[in-house]
Amino acid sequence: MTNKYTCIIIDDDEIDRLTVISFAKKFPILDILGVFESAEEALSIIEKEKIDVLFLDIDMPGLSGIEFRKKALEIPVCIFITAHPEHAVESFEIETLDFIVKPLKLDRFAQTVSRIEEFIEIKLKASLFEASIGGDTIYIKEGHEQTKVKLHEILYLEALKDYTLIITDKKRHCVLSSIGNLLKENHFQSFIRIHRSFAVQKQFIQKINSSEILLNNNITIPVGRSYKDNLNLLA
Structure with missing residues (x-):
């Protein structure tokens, strides 16, 4: 139905x-x-x-x-x-x-x-972000199962109202946490917010200009006007 x-x-x-x-x-x-x-x-x-x-x-x-x-x-x-x-x-x-x-x-x-x-x-389908089991690993609860995600494999984070999409090159996960709250977690300190809806990791960036960032796999992420100063952190 x-x-x-x-x-x-x-x-x-x-x-x-x-x-x-x-x-x-x-x-x-x-x-x-x-x-x-x-x-x-x-x-x-x-x-x-x-x-x-x-x-x-x-x-x-x-x-x-x-x-x-x-x-x-x-x-x-x-x-x-x-x-x-x-x-x-x-x-x-x-x-x-x-x-x-x-x-x-x-x-x-x-x-x-x-x-x-x-x-x-x-x-x-979104579920709660679970506690880390190590410095570079988190668990994401999906239904009755828990999926292990390595932080260094996450390409970017995308805000979706009260939820956040965690994007790897293999899968998209969704957690019940705003991107702002997620970025306050110690596990996500390596992420840099470049837009109200996006945060990226430096190692996946291929190209930077004033309006967008190109990541691995030809993924383009916009740069928000109020976040342009954060581009200096990516240099």
């Missing part, structure tokens, strides 16, 4: 609103609970219903999409769909899973739906 995720759609532009509705109906996993032309109208439903996904415009009369999201942080997935790309940085500071610039296209929307599925699946 396919999981279904409840969602609401908020956009003051009728054509854009209808486009999101049309696209959302093409994906059986999305269950539309409500459609609103203003953020104020949607405030009542977030108090009454359990909502998994927000499809949200930013530039709207009255309460903006950014302001609405701040009032609805308990909703796990927020997708901004907007004609204003300049709001991208601000939006990711309030737990945004994806940011789509209008005009909305079906193939781009399909990518977002895949991200939603992956995010929720990872969240459900």
